[in-house]
Amino acid sequence: MTGPQPxxxxxxxxxxxxxxxxxxxxxxxxxxxxxxxLAAEGAEALTMRRVGDQVGIRAASLYKHLPGKPALEAALVDAALFETGDALHAVVDAAAAGTVVGALLAEYRRVALGDANLYRLATSGRIDRGLLTAGLDEWSGEPFYRATGEPHVAQALFAASHGAVILEMDRAYSDTSDLDATWQALAAAFTR
Structure with a gap:
């Protein structure tokens, strides 16, 4: 007799x-x-005046379209979460059992490193999550749960992958580190 099957x-x-x-x-x-x-200069450069200069309107006129810098940042985070969620759900949808965690982590790493300043803005915790599209935070993070099947394991996998990508962005690993091997080890640690 066997127990419940996962x-x-x-x-x-x-x-x-x-x-x-x-x-x-x-x-x-x-x-x-x-x-x-944001991509070119980082979050510190993201001011209403600088954005207004880029689009050729005065900063004061931007407030007719967005109520302030928090709304601008939240809209950028919204875009990042939609893009990340779409990419991660697509990978999980296409992955075969046994490969889903590795595929998820490879895509997460690709997305984060592809637009590092947007990733940092979206994950820095300085955004009022109440300004985001309702349900977006949960939906965009759901692929971690879909890949692991357990909420606490999903949170641990997200935390580990977030830490690993931030360390990579900050160039905190040794120059001799094989980061591909590190990410593969992370996937192996969470693969059942």
Whole structure:
């Protein structure tokens, strides 16, 4: 007699993708300028004046479209979470059981390193999460649960992958470190 069998991983999607907020063409232009500035110079450069300069309008006029810098940052984080969630859900959807954790971590690393300043803004904790699209935080993080099947293990996997990617961004590993091997070891530690 055998005990209960674990659910085959990956688990199906649990929640529907939240609907992105409607944005005018001008707001999309402002966000694109903010994102370009963030990518090039980091969060410190992301000011309403600098973004206004990029789109050719005075900073005061930006407030007609976004109520302030917190709203600008939240809209950029919203975009990052939608993009990350889409990428991670797609990888989990396509991965075969036994490979899902490794595929998830490889994609998470690729997304984070691909736009490091946006990743830092989205994960720094300085954003008022109440300004984000309802349900987006949970939905974008759901692939970790789908890959592990257990909420606490999913949180541990996210914490480990976040720490590993921040250390990589900060170049905190030894120059002789094989980071691909490190990420593979992380995946192996969480693969059942």
């Amino acid at each position: 659910a085959s991983l990956p688990l199906p999607r649990l929640a529907a993708r939240p609907a992105p907020p409607a944005q005018s063409a001008r707001v999309r232009e402002i966000l694109a300028a903010g994102r370009a500035l």
